[in-house]
Amino acid sequence: MGVTKEDVEAAVAAALSPTHLVVTDTSGGCGASYEIEVVSDKFEGKRLLERHRMVNTALAPHMAEIHAVSIKKAITPAQAQPQPEPVVAADKAQA
Numbered sequence: 001m002g003v004t005k006e007d008v009e010a011a012v013a014a015a016l017s018p019t020h021l022v023v024t025d026t027s028g029g030c031g032a033s034y035e036i037e038v039v040s041d042k043f044e045g046k047r048l049l050e051r052h053r054m055v056n057t058a059l060a061p062h063m064a065e066i067h068a069v070s071i072k073k074a075i076t077p078a079q080a081q082p083q084p085e086p087v088v089a090a091d092k093a094q095a
Contacts, residue, residue, distance in 0.1 A: 002031030003062045015058035016040040019077050032067035039073070039080045048074065 020039035027033035043051045051074035
């Protein structure tokens with residue numbers, strides 16, 4: 001059998017200690033393709049490419065059996081916080 005969703009979750013969790021992790025098997029169950037969303041303090045100060053490399057490094061032991069990995073989000077906890085809505089000035093035509 002190929003790599004399971006749980007294998008991917010365990011590998012990423014062990015390497016990155018995420019505060020949020022979503023792994024989706026997009027292969028139809030054969031374990032060959034995954035989408036990943038991960039939020040981790042370990043991404044602080046890292047550029048996007050470095051973050052993706054960190055995820056790929058965590059998965060290195062399994063990559064021989066995985067066909068595709070799509071990293072949808074690799075962000076810090078601060079980046080995961082909802083952003084405040086911009087304040088829109090009142091329409092002057094109504095004044």
